[in-house]
Amino acid sequence: MTQYLDFEKPLAEIEGKAEELRALARANEEMDISDEAAALDAKAAALLEDLYKDLTPWRKCQVARHPGRPHCQDYVQALFDEYTPLAGDRNFADDHSVMGGLARFNDRPVMVIGHEKGSDTKSRIERNFGMARPEGYRKAIRLMEMAGRFGLPVVTLVDTPGAYPGKGAEERGQSEAIARSTEMCLKIGVPLVSVIIGEGGSGGAVAFATANRVAMLEHSVYSVISPEGCASILWKDSEKMREAAEALRLTAQDLHKLGVVDRIISEPKGGAHRDRAATIESVGHAIEAMLSELENGSREDLIRDRRKKFLEMGSKGLAA
Structure with a gap:
């Protein structure tokens, strides 16, 4: 049964x-x-067609959050063979909002890591709505380190409102875990590609998406803060989220102009939730293209390319 958004x-x-x-x-x-x-x-x-031909940033946020969009688990099941999940951070616990493991992508061995929001009430609670705790980022660090050791490309799938802001997460070093995960992204000597498949929220997303190549689905969003959070801080009124969404420049189109993302993946008419299979196939083609661009790079070249990309980020679109 189709779930309709307010503007639909x-x-x-x-x-x-x-x-x-x-x-x-x-x-x-x-x-x-x-x-x-x-x-x-x-x-x-x-x-x-008329509704989707020129979506406002706020409406794109709504589409990016649609519960029917394919989630990380859907992409892993459809695109990766021989997926072997790896659990735990070897320190505190296993965070179910982050999934990852060894797999084959088009017969190429890879490490795949991503945020999983869950698809029903029970799984959403178990997955904490895709909001990772420190142990989730430490699990990702462990898997990226393993990939670097064995020379495996890393594929990350980003879909999170942001890192979990709870008291326990802060006590266990949330900000340090995010920083370490971002650092690991920058220093591993293997190809690292990332796709924003829904929401890319704050440092919780950057910790997975500090990659050689970053792609975004056409109606996904990627921002330092949610529009509601931004509106609460700037205007003391979360109902100003439409104005905040405009100011944040969080759409794939804006971020591509700024050089934050490298490619935009088209979605079916009406959003990814209206044709999940076609969306997953398009993401698979984008991952293959990005990995192919990087497969001949040396360890030093890959690290240099990644650092250069992030040092120059934003300069492309400042005059726009």
Whole structure:
């Protein structure tokens, strides 16, 4: 069943009417409503295209958070073979909001790491809605270090509102764990590619996305803070999130102009949640292209390339 966003309500009404007509036809086989249903389908398709052809930054935030978007687990299951999960930070616990392990991508051995939000109430609670604790980042550090030792490319899939801000996480060194994970991204001598598949929130995302190549899905977002958090700080009013989203320049299109991300992955009309299989396939093609660009680089070249990228970040679009 399609879950509609606030701005999609007119679309929900049209598609709902078309489904009602089809339900009546199924109940009464003598009724022919094919022309009426086709007309409503055409109207819905035109409205869908109109709604998505020029989304505002706030609406992109809503699409990026849609619960039906493919999550990290979906990409791992569809794109990677022989996935062997690795658990724990060898210090405190295993953080289920971060998943990772050894796998094969197009017959190439890799280490894949990502945030997992969960897909229903039980799994979302277990995964802490994709908000990693220090042990999640320390697990990622351990896996990246292992990848560096064995010469395995690293693929990270980013989808988090941000690192978990709870008291326990702070007591266990949340900021230090994020900084160490970012440092590990910068110093491993293997190809590191990252895809922002939904939300890229604050340092919690940067700790996985300090990569040689960073791609974003067309309607994903990547920012130092959520629009609601920004509005609460600047205007003391979280309802100003639309203005904050505009000011943050958090869309894939803005970030590509600034040089923060290297490529934008197109989404199906209506967002990734309307055609999950096509979205996953597009992400797979992007990962393959990014890894191919880096496969002949030496350890020194890869590290130099990564550091140069982040030192120059933002300079491309400052005049825009």
